[in-house]
Amino acid sequence: MIAQKTRIQSLFENKSDDEKIMSLFISAGYPDLESTVELILGFEVNGAELIELGMPFSDPLADGPTIQYASNTAISNGITMSKIFEMVREVRKSSEIPLILMGYINPILKYGVERFCKEAGESGVDGLIIPDAPVEESSIISKTADEYNLNLIYLVAPNSTNERMRLVDQHSNGFVYCVSVTGVTGAREGEEVAKSVERFIDRVKSNVTKNPKLVGFGIKSYEDAKVISKEVDGFIVGSALIDAIRKEYPKKGWKDKVFSFVRKLKFGKA
Numbered sequence: 001m002i003a004q005k006t007r008i009q010s011l012f013e014n015k016s017d018d019e020k021i022m023s024l025f026i027s028a029g030y031p032d033l034e035s036t037v038e039l040i041l042g043f044e045v046n047g048a049e050l051i052e053l054g055m056p057f058s059d060p061l062a063d064g065p066t067i068q069y070a071s072n073t074a075i076s077n078g079i080t081m082s083k084i085f086e087m088v089r090e091v092r093k094s095s096e097i098p099l100i101l102m103g104y105i106n107p108i109l110k111y112g113v114e115r116f117c118k119e120a121g122e123s124g125v126d127g128l129i130i131p132d133a134p135v136e137e138s139s140i141i142s143k144t145a146d147e148y149n150l151n152l153i154y155l156v157a158p159n160s161t162n163e164r165m166r167l168v169d170q171h172s173n174g175f176v177y178c179v180s181v182t183g184v185t186g187a188r189e190g191e192e193v194a195k196s197v198e199r200f201i202d203r204v205k206s207n208v209t210k211n212p213k214l215v216g217f218g219i220k221s222y223e224d225a226k227v228i229s230k231e232v233d234g235f236i237v238g239s240a241l242i243d244a245i246r247k248e249y250p251k252k253g254w255k256d257k258v259f260s261f262v263r264k265l266k267f268g269k270a
């Protein structure tokens, strides 16, 4: 089978050198089941170029308190794998925004790797991030993901060796996720991230040469994003976005407030 280009690959091919891609992470089913699709479409209109849709899991080992909270809320709201695919199909009725599912390997194994990849591919998902299935264990899913034209995106972190970064580059397609700080997801003081990130990104740039690079973890403002993604293709925001939702939901007009936060992240002004 000849692999087709995914929407992720087209996005990076068509991007100009100085443009920064903004990717937003949201847990499917947070803050409620009805809003996820509307949020994704609204993120796109307000400046996001890529969406990471989290598949809520009860034991999210890479996640800090904010995403754990969103995950738990989504589980209480009754989110399921089938509902997530339904949301993706709904988004695809009106949008071609590149979409990544992000989640842990256990629920995927339980659902069935073949069934999962088939439904993901057919509903319009472009890629997968599975933090607890690193390259060494990628054979559990890589072949099937390929078959259904899903890019696999792996992570590098400041404690990855140069050899490991090269291995990750070899196995990734779509982009490589550069985790700016060691530890779990979540907003940190911007300076804390900026200080240590430069050396890490230098190393990433000399070892990850095949794939585009997005940096995430701890970015909560336009200013953070500007500094931290200076040398790469773009940035990812999760916890700060969920915090913004948490602050406004379910007050009247909460979505508009959230979308104005998104515009500020991307453009520096609402």
Ligand SMILES: O=P(O)(O)OC[C@@H](O)[C@@H](O)c1c[nH]c2ccccc12
Pocket: 025, 052, 054, 062, 063, 067, 102, 131, 184, 185, 186, 187, 216, 217, 218, 219, 236, 237, 238, 239, 240
């Ligand atoms: O929340 P932050 O610090 O803005 O970081 C993005 C992150 O949340 C998102 O990409 C993500 C959510 N869960 C993950 C698990 C592993 C790696 C990354 C993630």
